[in-house]
Amino acid sequence: MSSPVAIVTGASSGIGLAITMHLLSRGFRVVMADVNAADGTRISAELGESTKFIQTNVAVYADQAVLFREAFKWGGNRLDFLAANAGIDDRQSLYEEDSEESEDGTPKELSLLTLRVNLDAVFQGIWLFKHYVRKNAIPGGKIVITSSAAGFYPMSSNPQYTASKHGLIGLTRAAGLHQPLISENITVNCICPTFVHTNLCPPHIRDKFPQEHVTPMSTVLKAVDLFLDSSASGETVELSLGQLHYRKVPPYLDDNTRWLGQEAAKLWEEGYEQPPQLKEQAV
Template sequence: MSKPVAIITGAASGMGLALTRHLVSKGWRVAMADIDSENGSRLSSELGADTIFQQTDVSNYDEQARLFSRAFTWGGNRLDFLAANAGIDDKQSLYEINEDLDADGIPKEMNLKTIRVDLDAVIQGIWLFKHYARKNNTPGGKIVITSSAAGIYSMATNPLYTSAKHGLVGLVRACGPQFAEENITVNCICPSFVPTGLCPPHVLHKFPKEHITPMSTVLKAFDTFIGDNTMTGQTVELSLEHLYFRKQPEWANESQKWLGEESGEFWKEAYESLATTEGNL
């Protein structure tokens, strides 16, 4: 039987790299994707023939599409798992005092790369994954998205990151159960602080040790979702050695509960046109 095949984005560093090593050690083949081609190529060569590296800016749809196409062919027409993991923090401060102004004195557009990488690209990743998962011998597969504790709480220093990571939690809760009928599961992990390349090195050593979540907790969370065929739409918060499954808030009243749980037929009719090209605005 051929080995299971994964795509991991952000695989050249931190959690993506740790997960790559982990899956390869368990007999997987991994298509490593990262914008950082120098480290990505070097690490893939070190890890050997069960990996390939594809330089990919996940926020560029064509690049991400090429990644999926190559990974599927390389894997022997097989794609079992996507870790939509690449992420960046805010690249411009929403609180900036001296904004760059155009000739009319109007602030120039803000840099929203964080949303494009952390949220938009993940949606495109799900979009691509389902296409290939449907072609598997046994159609289906698993997606785990790396959100953040900032997807549950808020991080005042990084409002764009907070928005994107909250968006991922909503995304998983909305689409996870819907994909179940296609044998596709979509879940997300929300790690607290894990020492990786995301934290600027000049402050990393100052971070209080008692508040560090180890990489072993991250791998435990990935294993939990990879090893289960039924969980979907789930959000798990990672703190220290612990996994906390987080539900969406309680319904405020019976009316909200009805809207959330029983109004499906109404919305289905309302959005029917979205399933056709007619609905593409």
């Protein structure tokens, strides 16, 4: 039986590179995806033939489509794991003064690149992943999304980053608990690290950061293993220092919210079905 195949986004540095090397130690073949072609190509060559680097801007769907198509082909028509890890911080501050104006005097559009990379790209990654893992000899595969502790707490300095990481937790809980996906052996889980040394932190700040508040990379890898080695889905785990903490969905406020969250699902499913009269017209 051939070795399992993984895609890791943001694989040229930080958490993505650590996950790549860890997967190799577990016998995976790894497709490394990153926008940084120079480092990605060099590192992949150093790591050997069990890796393949594909330059990918995850914010561009066409790039991701090529990534998944080529990964599946390189893996011998097999894809087992996606580490949806690529992420960036805010590239324009929501709070800055409106220094640039359009011709009509209104502020120029705020850059939402952070949301495209951190959140939109993960939706597209799941969309592509499920397409290919359904073609596996044994259908199914596992997804681990890198969110952040900022997905639970407000990080007022970076509202786009905060919003995107909150969104990833919601995505994990919605898609990961979707019974049809689970029945196809497709799992979706989420890791939420506190501060880990990565390139997102400017070097001059990283050097000042108190070591007692730094979560080691070994904790991240322990969380990845947790989901690789189980059938769990829809779980969000916060990583703080050396500990993994399951963060459960908040309890329903009352019977009304419980009904809306659970029983109303049947109504929503019916609502999204094509009405009978439209089906007749389509025929």
